[in-house]
Amino acid sequence: MYQPARASQSEFVPVRTLQYHVRRWNGEASPASASPSSPSRPPLVLMHGWMDVGASYQFVVDALSQAFFAGRTVIAPDWRGFGLSRLPGPCDHYVFADYLADLDHLLDHYAPGQPVDLVGHSMGGNVCMAYAGVRPARIRRLVNLEGFGLPATTPDQAPRRYAQWMDEIRALERGEKSLKAYDSADGVAQRLIKTNPRLSADKAAWLARQWAAPDAQGRWRILGDAAHKITSSQIYRVEEALALYDGITAPTLAVEASDDSMGLWWKDRYDLPEYHARLRHVRDCRTAVVQDAGHMLHHDQPSAVAALIESFLSTPE
Numbered sequence: 001m002y003q004p005a006r007a008s009q010s011e012f013v014p015v016r017t018l019q020y021h022v023r024r025w026n027g028e029a030s031p032a033s034a035s036p037s038s039p040s041r042p043p044l045v046l047m048h049g050w051m052d053v054g055a056s057y058q059f060v061v062d063a064l065s066q067a068f069f070a071g072r073t074v075i076a077p078d079w080r081g082f083g084l085s086r087l088p089g090p091c092d093h094y095v096f097a098d099y100l101a102d103l104d105h106l107l108d109h110y111a112p113g114q115p116v117d118l119v120g121h122s123m124g125g126n127v128c129m130a131y132a133g134v135r136p137a138r139i140r141r142l143v144n145l146e147g148f149g150l151p152a153t154t155p156d157q158a159p160r161r162y163a164q165w166m167d168e169i170r171a172l173e174r175g176e177k178s179l180k181a182y183d184s185a186d187g188v189a190q191r192l193i194k195t196n197p198r199l200s201a202d203k204a205a206w207l208a209r210q211w212a213a214p215d216a217q218g219r220w221r222i223l224g225d226a227a228h229k230i231t232s233s234q235i236y237r238v239e240e241a242l243a244l245y246d247g248i249t250a251p252t253l254a255v256e257a258s259d260d261s262m263g264l265w266w267k268d269r270y271d272l273p274e275y276h277a278r279l280r281h282v283r284d285c286r287t288a289v290v291q292d293a294g295h296m297l298h299h300d301q302p303s304a305v306a307a308l309i310e311s312f313l314s315t316p317e
Contacts, residue, residue: 002206005062006069008055008076012084015105021084022106023054023076025061027069042140043111044313046076047103049122049147051224053083055210056121059203060298063306068314075110077102079124081225083210092169093230099127100134107138115140117313118250121298122146132252133244141313142252145305146295148262149278150236151270157235165233177229181219188212188220198293198300207299238278245281252285253312255305257293 009026012019027041046057054076061074078085080102081094107116118139120128125147132139153161171177182188188208193199199207212220262271279285288308293300 002059002200002202004058004206006058008058008061010084013077013106013109015080015102015109018080018085018087020080020102020106021054021078023057025069025074027072027074041072042114043116044072044074044309045107045110045116045118046074047118047120047124047128048076048079048082049120049124051082051222051228052121052124053210053223054078055083056207057298058206058210059302060306060309063303064310065306068310073110075106077106078223079127081228083223087225091225091227092172093165093227093233094225096127096130096232096234100131103127103131104135104138107135111138115250117141117143119143119309120145120147122295129248129252130241130244132250133247136247136249139248139250142248142250143309143312144252144254145297146256146261148270148275149238149241151266152238153235155235161231161235162233164231168230172227172230177226179222179224179226179229181215181221182212183219185209185212185220188222196294196296196299199296203299242278242281245278246283248282248285250284251312251315252282253308254279254282254285254287255297255308256287256289257295257297257300258289258291259294261295 006025008023011022011024013022046054048054048056057076079099081087081091115138118128118132120126122145125144126149128142129144129147132142168177182191185208188211189201189204192204192208192211193201212222215221260272262275276287279287290297290301290304290308298305
């Protein structure tokens with residue numbers, strides 16, 4: 001099994017109505033030290049994607065150079081309803097705007113009055129891009145790992161989307177949206193490898209134990225609320241997304257994997273050229289490609305992703 005090179009500490013932070021679980025790595029001599037980052041080394045905040053957990057960034061954190069890591073606080077929260085960030089009561093759907101408010105509270109806790117370096121993957125990348133447009137002064141540098149947004153929609157799609165949303169909530173109530181259980185952690189690891197064949201067996205074995213946990217019957221279940229499978233009631237309004245992009249002032253790095261995730265997901269509904277056109281609304285944005293990687297590029301090529309992050313964040317203002 002993979003052995004992390006840098007130990008993290010697990011902590012819970014009160015955020016709105018729940019206790020947010022956060023992985024924290026401190027770049028001092030003692031990983032358990034709680035001393036704050038120096039002013040020259042802003043906190044590095046790593047936000048995971050859909051049906052993932054903050055621990056997913058362990059491989060990237062391990063790949064950061066000691067010179068970059070020293071004296072820096074690195075945090076990776078579990079978004080609400082994922083990992084150990086559990087809601088206090090039952091929930092039948094999640095709203096995108098809640099992620100923005102949660103991130104706002106987390107930054108107030110970990111970096112009051114200090115801009116941070118913010119990294120987001122997939123769904124987390126979409127949240128971070130939106131947040132950077134809403135609170136531009138809170139972000140020093142922004143890295144978006146395959147957070148492409150969604151295909152454009154038209155208002156006439158709204159009635160059908162609301163109906164779909166209500167129908168899916170009914171399906172959740174009937175137990176038709178539950179997440180699969182596994183006989184063992186090894187079964188979870190095999191599921192991770194099936195989804196991403198580039199994931200090595202040692203990393204899959206370690207990640208499975210962060211991504212899932214045994215229930216009272218000893219069955220391993222993914223640490224994610226089944227309500228996350230409910231389609232958003234709101235159609236994706238690309239004009240709104242572009243207005244948020246227009247508000248981003250932080251230098252931004254948009255990172256893609258060499259595998260075309262968008263072609264796999266959206267076919268002819270949304271593609272990389274359209275995504276790149278949207279990025280032109282970000283006033284200071286550059287792009288990079290990680291070779292021999294798929295959507296989970298931080299698992300496939302953690303050293304390459306760490307090098308890109310490190311180089312971009314270390315570039316003088």
